[in-house]
Amino acid sequence: xxxxxxxxxxxxxxxxxxxxxxxxxxxxxxxxxxxxxxxxxxxxxxxxxxxxxxxxxxxxxxxxxxxxxxxxxxxxxxxxxxxxxxxxxxxxxxxxxxxxxxxxxxxxxxxxxxxxxxxxxxxxxxxxxxxxxxxxxxxxxxxxxxxxxxxxxxxxxxxxxxxxxxxxxxxxxxxxxxxxx
Numbered sequence: 001x002x003x004x005x006x007x008x009x010x011x012x013x014x015x016x017x018x019x020x021x022x023x024x025x026x027x028x029x030x031x032x033x034x035x036x037x038x039x040x041x042x043x044x045x046x047x048x049x050x051x052x053x054x055x056x057x058x059x060x061x062x063x064x065x066x067x068x069x070x071x072x073x074x075x076x077x078x079x080x081x082x083x084x085x086x087x088x089x090x091x092x093x094x095x096x097x098x099x100x101x102x103x104x105x106x107x108x109x110x111x112x113x114x115x116x117x118x119x120x121x122x123x124x125x126x127x128x129x130x131x132x133x134x135x136x137x138x139x140x141x142x143x144x145x146x147x148x149x150x151x152x153x154x155x156x157x158x159x160x161x162x163x164x165x166x167x168x169x170x171x172x173x174x175x176x177x178x179x180x181x
Contacts, residue, residue: 036095037086037089037090037091037092037094037095038091039091040091040094041094041123042091043091043092043094043095043098044094044095044097044098045098045119045122045123046095046098047082047094047095047096047097047098047099047100047101047102048098048099048101048102048105048116048122049098049102049116049122050078050079050082050098050099050102051079051082051083051098051099051100051101051102051103051104051105051106052102052103052105052106052113052116053102053116054071054075054076054078054079054082054099054103055067055071055075055079055102055103055106055107056106056113057070057071057072061106061107061110062107064107064108064147064148067107067148067149067150068148068149068150079099079103079150080150080151080152080153081163082095082096082099083096083099083100083103083141083144083150083152084096084152084153084154084155084160084163085153085155085160085163085164086160087155087156087157087159087160088157088158088160088161088164089160092160093133093134093137094133096137097133097136097137097140100137100140100141100144100152101140102116103144103148103150104140104143104144107148108143108147108148137154138154141154
């Protein structure tokens with residue numbers, strides 16, 4: 001399967017992610033566990049990639065003024081969750097910051113985000129050190145709230161835990177259950 005870094009480079013959509021160019025099925029049962037927060041770098045890259053992908057429509061950018069009204073509602077919900085929840089786990093704040101910065105890059109700065117499939121290139125985007133990650137989170141959160149109207153929450157560790165406790169799990173209806181019919 002031509003996923004992420006192996007996707008067809010001549011396909012514009014695949015330059016960002018294979019999901020828009022390769023027919024595939026999403027399987028909702030738990031067949032493995034992915035750990036995206038083993039390091040701050042890994043968490044940041046995972047968050048950045050998701051921040052970019054969920055801010056686009058089939059690989060195309062939205063107009064910032066219409067972003068909240070235009071983005072797919074399930075993507076918007078997942079995007080804001082990535083941006084708001086995670087302070088309760090190791091390196092979770094780096095995933096939150098990555099998603100905020102990814103969305104900011106794609107929608108506000110209108111940067112060329114096709115490189116998110118290349119992990120080596122992504123490593124260059126990671127700030128060497130965050131003097132105060134909480135200040136960075138707050139600055140990007142405030143900017144996204146003001147400029148895009150995103151309901152980004154500034155959850156602390158206990159609020160993140162509470163959100164996860166209350167968040168309903170996906171109801172699986174079978175192996176080939178499609179997200180969008």
